[in-house]
Amino acid sequence: MSNIYKAFENGKAFIPFVTCGDPDLNTTAAVVRAAAQSGADLIELGVPFSDPVAEGPVIQAASMRALAGGATTDKIFELVVDLRKDVTIPLVFMTYANVVFSYGAERFAKRCAEVGVDGVILPDVPFEEKEDFAPICDQYGVDFISLVAPTSENRLAMIAEEAKGFLYVVSSLGVTGVRSEIKTDILSIVEVVRKHSKVPFAIGFGVSRPDQAKQMARCSNGVIVGSAIMKIIAEHGKDSPPFVAAYVKEMKEAIVSL
């Protein structure tokens, strides 16, 4: 077991996502530190992939900028080595199956453990295919994090029962991105998840505003925000850290005591 449980010990968790290397890795390091100091409980570090099929336009564009800027898996591991000098909150990688498969699943998991990455999220690896990755992650004490979606229905219990670290609840249909309204009947999903999951669960996809975060945090252990953060970074580039810090602070304050 990793340290991920610690992210859920300080009220409702706020979990920002940052694409590593957009616009460059130094900015990513500064953004992660700013977020950690402003109340982020866990940070998802996106390892960019050329063709991210679960992402909407904002994170697609961030991934393209990061790759064009020269971000690679090895450089991102080095980024984590640097971050771990002072960042103590749990960090997880979010990337795609081919990035890990190409690096070698075992080599990837081993390196995660060495540098201090607590978990791995692969949105294109469903329950049926996790055998390629999950047992190896387990072996190195890295949590292989599962996702459930509004369409999971009869699959919810099966996935929740084997969840490690935390369970990622996808709030709505479609890809990542800012939504004006989340219409899914999230409570019915949450009810099943709560019954079967031994780990905390956090809701992501489409959350950007404090009122949405409150709505999602009331019925879960935490909220994940990606596209809204990457929009700030797209707008402010290297000057993003204070803007991200202010945003994280506002979002964490909105949900901490719910």
Added chain:
Amino acid sequence: MSRGRFGIHGGQYLPETLMNAMIELENAYNRYKSDEAFNKELETLLNDYAGRPSRLYFAERMTNVLGGAKIYLKREDLNHTGAHKINNVLGQALLARKMGKVRLIAETGAGQHGVATATAAALFGMECVVFMGEEDTKRQALNVYRMKLLGAEVVAVKTGTATLKDAVSEAMREWTSRISDTHYCLGSSVGPHPFPTIVRDFQSVISREIKAQILEKEGRLPDAVVACVGGGSNSIGSFYHFIGDKDVALIGCEAGGRDVHTFETAATITTGRVGIFHGMKSYFCQDEYGQIAPVYSISAGLDYPGVGPEHSYLHDIGRAQYVPITDDEAVDAFEFLSRTEGVIPAIESAHAVAYAKKLAPEMGRDKIIVVTISGRGDKDCAAIARYKGEQIDE
């Protein structure tokens, strides 16, 4: 737990949001594939609407010019809509209708699968949205117009390299946002299980017919079957009923682009390595960190960085051979077949013709090669003219 494997290849690597849709599709397919009424309905559509069986034509002039093996052309270009794509689309559209879906979405490269899907949607009164790389909408403007004429919406995909792979990604994204009334009519033998199997089964009518036709004409099986491979639907369809006939060589022709020694190639099996993308484990063109490579071919239909998992398996076990054909060789074959036989092949199919040109003279006159002409070349004339430095208005 994983389903749909061809050796190590295949599987179902896709977002959880789509998993129940895949299971629903697999269950429906398993139910209907052996359903007599379904198959009767499909056969009637294939024969009366699409014009099957397609001809197996003895290319006598080509044979004589090359001076070696007898060459037969499997004329999928004669199907309604001008390519083999209609075989799969009619099957999937019928299946989608049985599943209660009222909307078809599809990706397209050269536009042939998009046109076929738009055609089936018109025939069945279904809504249709086709995703096409922006680059390809320029290369294949005529097919864009055909799709719109047939009532489909065409979405020009601007992300990534704005070609076939990006069209597939965007169709997958669209499917995750609207599943209940929509079927993703995937056009090649790629993607997550059960697509590679469904597409292969619906395309296997090609090799079933070749076998019966060649036995009737020659009284024996061919020595080689040659077809072009992008994702690999016409080739797996051409190979399938011969896989058990070990004396029949199966040869897939990949898009070599400017050459396999350059980065401007789409020859996946020749230059790629095993990876996981678009729902499947298979061979992919990629860099050392697993980033999918921006591939290139003159042929929009073969301009794809991956290949179907069954092809990867046939390669691994040595049952099929995969060879790269350059743009120049394909264009040369495009012109050769037009002048020698009066058949203008799709630039995709011209890759298979190009290899047959090399192979036939090396084989004795008592040998037989079947070349699948997967589509007709009208759509390519303007682009080939430009390639040759001639400007024509479509």
